[in-house]
Structures are given as C-alpha cells and as structure tokens.
Amino acid sequence: MAAWVKGGATGADTAIEAAAALLAKARAPVIAGLSADVAAIRAAYDLAGRIGASVDTAGSFGTYAELGALSRVGALTTTPAEAVGRADVVLVVGAAPWQASLLERLIDAKPTRGRAAGSERAFLALGANATASLAWPAEGGLPEAVGVLRAYARDHLAGDALPGQIAARLAAAQYGVLLYDPAELGEAGIEMLQGLAMALSETTRCFTLAVGGVGQDRAVVPVSAWLTGQAPRSGFGRRVPEHDPWRFDAARQVAAGEADAVLWLAAVPVARPDWLSAVPSVALVAEAEAQAAEVVISVGQPGRDHGGVLWNEQRAALTFWPASAPSNMPSAATVLGALTERLAAGQAASRSEPAC
Amino acid sequence: MLSVIRGGRVVDPTASRNSVGDVWIEDGHVVDPQSRAPDAVIDAAGCVVMAGGVEVHSHIAGGNVITSRLLLPDLYVSEAAPEGHPFAHAGGAAAWIGSTYARMGYTTAVEPAMPPTHALGTQLELADIPLLDRGALTVMGNDDQLLQLLRERQGGNAVRDLVALSVAQSRGLGVKCINAGGASAFKDGALRLSLDDEIPCYGLSTRQIMGSLLDAVEEIGVPHPLHVHCNNLGLPGADDSFMATLDAAEGRRIHFAHAQFYAYGAVDPANPGTGGFRSAAERIAQAITDNPNATLDIGQVVFGQTVTVSLDILRQFAGRKGAKPKKWVLNAGDAEGGGVVPFLYRPRGPTSSLQWAIGLEIMLLSTDPERTILTTDHPNGGPFTQYPRIIHLLMDKSERDREIATLPGVVGERSSLPGLEREYTLSEIAQLTRSGPAKLLGLADRGHLRAGARADVAVYRDDTDRTAMFTAAKLVLKDGVPIVEDGEVVEWRAGRTLSLAVESDRAMATRADAYLTERFGAGLDSFAVPDAAFGEGTETFEAVPCRV
Numbered sequence: 016m017a018a019w020v021k022g023g024a025t026g027a028d029t030a031i032e033a034a035a036a037l038l039a040k041a042r043a044p045v046i047a048g049l050s051a052d053v054a055a056i057r058a059a060y061d062l063a064g065r066i067g068a069s070v071d072t073a074g075s076f077g078t079y080a081e082l083g084a085l086s087r088v089g090a091l092t093t094t095p096a097e098a099v100g101r102a103d104v105v106l107v108v109g110a111a112p113w114q115a116s117l118l119e120r121l122i123d124a125k126p127t128r129g130r131a132a133g134s135e136r137a138f139l140a141l142g143a144n145a146t147a148s149l150a151w152p153a154e155g156g157l158p159e160a161v162g163v164l165r166a167y168a169r170d171h172l173a174g175d176a177l178p179g180q181i182a183a184r185l186a187a188a189q190y191g192v193l194l195y196d197p198a199e200l201g202e203a204g205i206e207m208l209q210g211l212a213m214a215l216s217e218t219t220r221c222f223t224l225a226v227g228g229v230g231q232d233r234a235v236v237p238v239s240a241w242l243t244g245q246a247p248r249s250g251f252g253r254r255v256p257e258h259d260p261w262r263f264d265a266a267r268q269v270a271a272g273e274a275d276a277v278l279w280l281a282a283v284p285v286a287r288p289d290w291l292s293a294v295p296s297v298a299l300v301a302e303a304e305a306q307a308a309e310v311v312i313s314v315g316q317p318g319r320d321h322g323g324v325l326w327n328e329q330r331a332a333l334t335f336w337p338a339s340a341p342s343n344m345p346s347a348a349t350v351l352g353a354l355t356e357r358l359a360a361g362q363a364a365s366r367s368e369p370a371c
Numbered sequence: 372m373l374s375v376i377r378g379g380r381v382v383d384p385t386a387s388r389n390s391v392g393d394v395w396i397e398d399g400h401v402v403d404p405q406s407r408a409p410d411a412v413i414d415a416a417g418c419v420v421m422a423g424g425v426e427v428h429s430h431i432a433g434g435n436v437i438t439s440r441l442l443l444p445d446l447y448v449s450e451a452a453p454e455g456h457p458f459a460h461a462g463g464a465a466a467w468i469g470s471t472y473a474r475m476g477y478t479t480a481v482e483p484a485m486p487p488t489h490a491l492g493t494q495l496e497l498a499d500i501p502l503l504d505r506g507a508l509t510v511m512g513n514d515d516q517l518l519q520l521l522r523e524r525q526g527g528n529a530v531r532d533l534v535a536l537s538v539a540q541s542r543g544l545g546v547k548c549i550n551a552g553g554a555s556a557f558k559d560g561a562l563r564l565s566l567d568d569e570i571p572c573y574g575l576s577t578r579q580i581m582g583s584l585l586d587a588v589e590e591i592g593v594p595h596p597l598h599v600h601c602n603n604l605g606l607p608g609a610d611d612s613f614m615a616t617l618d619a620a621e622g623r624r625i626h627f628a629h630a631q632f633y634a635y636g637a638v639d640p641a642n643p644g645t646g647g648f649r650s651a652a653e654r655i656a657q658a659i660t661d662n663p664n665a666t667l668d669i670g671q672v673v674f675g676q677t678v679t680v681s682l683d684i685l686r687q688f689a690g691r692k693g694a695k696p697k698k699w700v701l702n703a704g705d706a707e708g709g710g711v712v713p714f715l716y717r718p719r720g721p722t723s724s725l726q727w728a729i730g731l732e733i734m735l736l737s738t739d740p741e742r743t744i745l746t747t748d749h750p751n752g753g754p755f756t757q758y759p760r761i762i763h764l765l766m767d768k769s770e771r772d773r774e775i776a777t778l779p780g781v782v783g784e785r786s787s788l789p790g791l792e793r794e795y796t797l798s799e800i801a802q803l804t805r806s807g808p809a810k811l812l813g814l815a816d817r818g819h820l821r822a823g824a825r826a827d828v829a830v831y832r833d834d835t836d837r838t839a840m841f842t843a844a845k846l847v848l849k850d851g852v853p854i855v856e857d858g859e860v861v862e863w864r865a866g867r868t869l870s871l872a873v874e875s876d877r878a879m880a881t882r883a884d885a886y887l888t889e890r891f892g893a894g895l896d897s898f899a900v901p902d903a904a905f906g907e908g909t910e911t912f913e914a915v916p917c918r919v
Binding site for chain 2 (some may be wrong): 057087091094169255
C-alpha cells in the first residue's frame, strides 16, 4: 500500500496513525468527496458520526440544486430505461444533457413500450441546437425559459411563438421526457421544470429526468438518507444529524476558517478541490500523489481493484461491480474502518484519564 | 448457556399458555423445562412474557422511503446519539427503526415492497437496520417482462419461472403485487383501474395478472401467500374491489395488505365519488371469517402528520392534490416506480376519525386475530411507533370511549365502533402481533415460545397503561441475547435478512438476461444481490425453505 505523510513515503500503519492524530486534534473536522463505493460511504458516515464531523460530497453543487428543489416542490420523474422505452418527445434543457450517453440511446432507438410504441421520437431543445426539431435559444437563461414554457403549459401565455410551439408539442406528447443537468439548470430552474412536468401531466404524461452528476453523489444521497435520516450536506458535531446545505458546505467551511481538518475520500477518481491544501488534510484516493494532502493513503478503486456497490447510471440504481483487475490495494472502507477503530481507542483512553 | 425467565405470566396462544411460569432458553432457542441448574435466572415476576413481535407490512427501506426522507427532512425528531451507535436516535434512520421496534419488543420486520430493479439498494438498506431480523417482499405485476409473457399467453410455467427468478435474484422472502397493471396503465394515461378493466397496450386485467401470480406462488411453494394490494385503495366503494379480489382468488391463499383502506362502503352507491363512505368493516371481517385461506393486515390510521409511500403510482397520482404540505414526488419508474405524498390525518377531522374507527372495528370484529394482523402500513396510516397506543385501545373499552368522546359524531353514524364492547386479551394481542404474522410469513420458529422456537422474547411489565407497557419492554432477547433492558438498547447487534431459498430455472435466466440487456443496457448481473456487496465476513442472509 502506498502512503505518504507530509510528502514522505511511509507504511500503512504510520499513515493511519498520522491520519488519526490529525483528526483527533480537530474540533470541526470535515469529511468531503465521498466519491466511493457504498461500503466506504457507510464507513465515512460511521466515522463522521463518531468524531462529530460534517459531510459534504464531490458533486454537491448539482446534488443540492436537486435536493433543494425536491424538498420544496417535490418531483415528477422517470428513469433512463423508461425514457428510452416510452418517450415520444424529449425536451433537452440546456447544453449539458447533449453530452450524456443517454442521449445516444434516445437518438438511436424508437419507443418500444406503452402507447407511444413504434412512433418516431421527437427532440426539442432549450438552448441553441441543430439536432432538435424545435430549438429555442433561451437567451434569457434556462430557468426563465422553463418558466415561460410552464406559463404556456398552464395557459397563462398563448400563441405560436417558438416557446408556445414547444409547449404545444409537449402537451401533444404521449410520454414526454424533460432532460436536464441539475448543476447547469440550478435550483430555481429545477423547481420550475418540475412544475412544467406536473402541469403537463394534468392532461398527458410528462416526466423529468436528471443526467450528469459528479463522483458517486447519487450513491451518497440514499446511503446518507438511510443511515442518518437526512440528505447531505449534514453535520454531526452536536451528536444529532443536522442537515444544513449552507453551513456544511466544505468549501465554505474551509474558506471561513471553520474547518480545522479535512478527510478527502475519492476511491472513485474525481477532481480534487484546491482548498484541500488550505487545511490539515488526509486524502484516501485511488490515484494517489505524495502531495495530495498532508497524509495520503492510496486505496483501491471499487470495480477495479476490488468489488463494490456503485451508482449505475444506465440502470439508475445501485449495482455491484466485481473487481475487473483484482489487486491487493486496501479498500477505502477498510482504511476508514481502521481509522475509526484507532480514533475510538484514543477516545476511550482519553476518557479513562483522571480529570484534572 | 442455559437460562430461565422465571415467574412471569407467559402468554403463548399457540400453546394455550396464559399463566405464571418459566421459559427456558439454551443456545439461542427455547427449550423444554430442564432439571439442570440454569446458568442465569431472569426474574420476570410481575411481567408478561411473549414471543418477540413480528411485523408483516412496514415500509422501512427502499426508494420510496428514501425519497420520503428527502421530501420531508423534518418529519421525525432526532435526539442525541446513545452510547454505541451514532445514528440510533436519528429520527427515521435505519438504526432508529431497528431500535424503536426492538424497544417495543419486536424482533422481526418485513418491508413489503422491494422492486426487483432496485433490490440491491433495498437489501443494503435493510441490512443496516440493526437488532431485528428483516425481510422484503419482491414486487411483481406491472413490469413489461411479466406482462409480455402474459400477453403472449406463454403459460403458467413461464410465469412461475420468472417469479422464481425474480425472487431468487432479489433475495425476497415472498411476492407482492400492487394494483397489478395499475402503474403500467398510469404511464399510458389511465387514472383509474378496477379488477376487470383492460390495461392499455397489453389487453390484460388485474384479475389475470394477479391470478397468474397466485398460481406461481403456490407452485413455487412460497410460504407467505401472495401479498396483495388491491385496486382502488382509499376510494368510497373500495370494499367492492376487496370482495371482487377475494372472489378472484377462488379459494387460493391470499393476503390483503392494509385492509382498512378498502373498508369504505359508498354511502351513495349510484354516485360513489360524491357521497362519501361508511364503514364496511363488518363486510370485510365477515369475508375473512368465511375464507380460511385469506388473511389481512389492518393499516390502522393514526392522527397526525405522516407521509404516504406506495408503488401504486396510479393511486398516488390521484392523491397528489390532497398532499399536505403541498408537495409530492412521483417516479414513473422501471415497472412501478413509486409515489410519495405527505398527508395529515387531521386530529378530530371527520374523515380521519372514521378511518381511525374502521381499522379498530375490523380488529374488534375479527373472529380470528391471527388472520387480522396489526399494522399501520407504516408510514401510510401512521408510524409503527403507535402500536402500543393501538393495543391499548383494543384492550380497554373505557380508553376507547374516552377517545371517541373527542371525535365527531360520524364515528357513531358511519361505523359500529362505539357499540363494540370487546376488549382484547393479552393472548389475542399475541395472536395479532406474534403468532399470526409469524404463521403468515411461514416462519415456524417465531411467534411462539414452544421448545424449538428462536429465543426472540419480549418481557413487559404488566401495566394497565398498555401504551406505556408496550412502548418500552423491560427486557428483549434476540436469539437469546439481551438487546433491550428497561426500554433501552444494551447490545447493538445485527440480525439477519430472511430470504427464500428458491431455485431458478436456467433457461429463464438466459431469456431474462437477453430481455434486460435490451431494455436496460445491462443484464441480469446488474440486478443481483451478491453476498460480496455486504462486506467480507458478514453473514447477512438466512435462508428460509420453500413449502414442500
């Protein structure tokens, strides 16, 4: 196992000892990234719960746009396989979804199930696009454009201007799908988009579908919900899970000087944030470099070095990925477990010291 | 180690025990009384000793449950973590579910709605519920793969093989169908579906789909009968759907989920949508008496804020306008998907009061409490944490009268509850919450205290305040190990997930793999629930044999 402390190569035990010491000293530790398999995500939450850390994810910008809208207005959604199998009209919101692999599957096939089976699939776009049969440049921004469509769908606007045509086409669809990337559309836009799907489903069927996302955020959300009853971002410093997307934003906590240690978890590679070097930090990463953090421990990549449960984008579900190239790299879950054990032993020792 | 629970009132209706006596335990099981000196004596004087409670229908894991937490982050209250577990007092979390059930003396709980497409996520979540043994029912009845088989009339063997494969792949304990065909119909624009309505694009009816699943379950030998969520839940006249479904079962074993929500007779049968409903509890209770192969669980309503979660997306879509607070989530997913609609059972509201009365009525009119099992369909009728209060109301007529006195007159006008004198005995409570559900699930080693039973035992201080008595057990043993003492968890151990040992047909596996690859771009492997997903050295699952 490769490990470094302050840039110097060292053994696993020394590195875990150093990581434990770094976290034990911290008053407001943060565990961030969480781009990992379910076993490691669980282990990270267990550690956070036991040391009172807060938790944030690698893709929380988009994830929170989604979660914020969800908790305020709800959602009307479908899945990738249902979109491919049933959608006769697809509205692509913005530029990002055109890059998603789902788009290819949608373009390559016609609907095969349900009442739209056998019909052609039409593509509409918000944002300039050459592939779509109707594309509205939406120069005022996506949230506003979605709002205009919604106004047409609810008969608050009328006429055959381009957005009116798009709204009419969606209303005439048998199974419409609104594709978007949460990080691109943002919280206000997502709320508006859910409202559009709900308005259209008064008379036909229309559903939203999010694509994109960073790291394993889509695995973290359910695991966090079942372990703590709450979505990320959350903190455990007061021994109750507190869900607060502003307070527990890791970047903000570091910038404000609130966080005094960070554990960065990226067993599934994601870009490392630049604020990591601003605080004493531990990195558990699959693509390890000596300078990544004060303490760096190289871990296996789930689905490659060892088996693991990961978000399967195509299936929109958690699925098990066996090791494709098994190695003896330790899993992030194992390292986190060792770290928790070390910290728990330290806590027990400090409790048994006489009060002075 | 040999131990004895001494001097408690032992209540085990399966052995006609209801008197002060001892329960002997060795190696995790109940044993016959021994002449040897025990290694440990547990004093149960002044206490009631029962088998651990068994839950047959409580939504404790899966996509809808997760969505409900995201939609309503403030539904539950969290308290500071206890020693030994960071999240056991985190309201609504898996550990909170496990510890809250355990404190009430429950030791087994079944999640009734596991979609095969999301089996692994559901099973991982269940495995994180500590203290209890768990299980999940595999949901079928809306998926295109099954509906295609039926449309093409491929015969009972093909259906049986697909059901067996789905249960084996998802590692379910039984099979459930939820408004069979309803989710599919919803996606094709339908707003309502009854037993013989045609499901668009398939030319099938609920009767045909459910009938094929009833047969498959029998042929495979699933111990738990098909667990059925009928059409038209919650609508005036739903009692007709219930009766029609019972008739359609044609004497085959069938379990009706949350029957209270169907015990709504239309006040004006000519205009069921407008005239409101009256209790059909007598009709439902009589039907269960008359059909020994039928069972039901209640789905008792509890006053207050809750959230409804269901794979019946047709029903959840129809219910969206009653959402309180006004937000809801509906996922038109692979097969069923799911719907999450927050709901307030308004304290002292006329509708909620009548619903509350009907659930109690069905139990009080029951001639066989083992076949009319207590549930709240958590969280749909209300949280499972209200079981102690419901037991109190069943056991104490004066307590019921006090509550009824605060409710609107509709309770007396449209239900027979105020006139029911019956008070449940402790033996009947044990039937309702122990022996009945264990028999229903086909778990012969639970729900009783005869020799050979698993040593899952709840010891309660006998107290006329039954709410207090059943909220916090004095002692709970799981497999002979004390997990709760004086209402607090003392040992954070993991239970097992019960899953049916069922062989799947190789030819069907090959066919399913091809079908799934075409539809999902990923084959049968991506639907698997392998041991390796639960961590090395952990034994998460325990096999339950099929009936012979």
